[in-house]
Amino acid sequence: xxxxxxxxxxxxxxxxxxxxxxxxxxxxxxxxxxxxxxxxxxxxxxxxxxxxxxxxxxxxxxxxxxxxxxxxxxxxxxxxxxxxxxxxxxxxxxxxxxxxxxxxxxxxxxxxxxxxxxxxxxxxxxxxxxxxxxxxxxxxxxxxxxxxxxxxxxxxxxxxxxxxxxxxxxxxxxxxxxxxxxxxxxxxxxxxxxxxxxxxxxxxxxxxxxxxxxxxxxxxxxxxxxxxxxxxxxxxxxxxxxxxxxxxxxxxxxxxxxxxxxxxxxxxxxxxxxxxxxxxxxxxxxxxxxxxxxxxxxxxxxxxxxxxxxxxxxxxxxxxxxxxxxxxxxxxxxxxxxxxxxxxxxxxxxxx
Numbered sequence: 216x217x218x219x220x221x222x223x224x225x226x227x228x229x230x231x232x233x234x235x236x237x238x239x240x241x242x243x244x245x246x247x248x249x250x251x252x253x254x255x256x257x258x259x260x261x262x263x264x265x266x267x268x269x270x271x272x273x274x275x276x277x278x279x280x281x282x283x284x285x286x287x288x289x290x291x292x293x294x295x296x297x298x299x300x301x302x303x304x305x306x307x308x309x310x311x312x313x314x315x316x317x318x319x320x321x322x323x324x325x326x327x328x329x330x331x332x333x334x335x336x337x338x339x340x341x342x343x344x345x346x347x348x349x350x351x352x353x354x355x356x357x358x359x360x361x362x363x364x365x366x367x368x369x370x371x372x373x374x375x376x377x378x379x380x381x382x383x384x385x386x387x388x389x390x391x392x393x394x395x396x397x398x399x400x401x402x403x404x405x406x407x408x409x410x411x412x413x414x415x416x417x418x419x420x421x422x423x424x425x426x427x428x429x430x431x432x433x434x435x436x437x438x439x440x441x442x443x444x445x446x447x448x449x450x451x452x453x454x455x456x457x458x459x460x461x462x463x464x465x466x467x468x469x470x471x472x473x474x475x476x477x478x479x480x481x482x483x484x485x486x487x488x489x490x491x492x493x494x495x496x497x498x499x500x501x502x503x504x505x506x507x508x509x510x511x512x513x514x515x516x517x518x519x520x521x522x523x524x525x526x527x528x529x530x531x532x533x534x535x536x537x538x539x540x541x542x543x544x545x546x547x548x549x550x551x552x553x554x555x556x557x558x559x560x561x562x563x564x565x566x567x
Contacts (some may be wrong), residue, residue: 219458226254229454230261233421236443237383243413243440247423248430249447254454255423258447259387262421269303269380272371274364275387281305282360285337286350294350296338296359304367307377309333313366320362320404324397325355354393361389361401365408372412384412384420390429402429406436413440423447470494471560478551483544484536488525491550498558510557511550522550 223229236242249255256275263271281299298305314331321329327349329340338359341347351359371378386405390398405422412418424430434444446457446469470490477483495507504510511522525543539547 221456221458223454223456224452226258226261226454227265229456230258230265232456233258233262234265234383237419237421240443241441242443243419244409244437244442245421246430246434246437246442246444247421247447248427248445248459249423249425251425253425253447253449255387255425255447259385259421259423262383262385270382271385272304272367272378272381272383273385273387274361274389275385278304278364279357279360282356284350293339293348296340296351296356298336298338300336303380305336307367307370307375311377313363316366316369317359317362320365321359323400323404324358324362324393327351327355329359354391357391358393358397358401364389365404368408368412372408372415372417374417381418384409384418385423386420387423388425390424390426398426398429399432402432403436406433409437410440468560474551478548481544483539483547485539485543486536487539487547491547491554495554498554511553513553513557518546518549522546 221232223232233245233247236245247255247258256277259273259275260277263269263273281302281304283297283299285295285297287293287295300306300309310333314329318328326343327340328343329338331338339347340349340351342349367378368384371381371384389405390401393401409420409422412420422433424433444459446459448455448457471494474487474490474494477487492507495510498510499505499507502509508519511519525546
């Protein structure tokens, strides 16, 4: 299948493309993978703001900012998580009792309880054993907010009057601070909700992430519905939207292809050491090695030590690219050749 690439010089045109896919393209879902610092969160906000009237329920870093702590500094006894009731995300909750519905999701991931005071727009937390007014961790706070979001998604899909304005759901990286087990559970729960929305013809959705496990689960869970799957990159002051079609998305294969293209062109920069290190780390973890250095065994001893030093540096910026000196280019090629001789990756099907 021919892969298509689209280039956009502005985020507004990119976000309009996503809307066009959902509207004119009749897609139920857009699944978007992008590295950190590509602009995923800004894209979610631009998508929301493309249409003059509010039509997008979103979950991103801005959603989490609608909640903030009153830590009771004076007495240090009653920390409360406050909600910004001026947001349409939250204001629709007024007059509703959602504790049970939130707990339906929350109990799958955590072991604390909570109480929402809708008059003061605040939440207090307590343990299952009865300890009152506890301060939950940042990760627990994020998962609580996500569970509240999932309940609101249920309300949208069920046609609740407070959320009739929602036409699209946009979810950006909802799994911060979660371990892999919870990532799997959250991805499955979100996919179940979104499939229900698709079945009821109630809402379409965009899901973006840099987390490979989460993204692959979402892709697998939603693959039977009409969808577009993209890989988003930002380079040379433009956004590249790569249609990955039915190709399984493999982040490490994408990086490996990018590295090989750089080697072929001779344009090797110091940040390519970070990219190669990422591949080596993932391979070492998969094979159960104690250290990524095991993946480059077989090099001359002096070259091996020098390679480890370069790969362990870590302070190579993609935003201030510095071309490698010739000796380092030669060593980089040797490391890559040794690695590819030992580990056979299928890169043929990944879009170029």
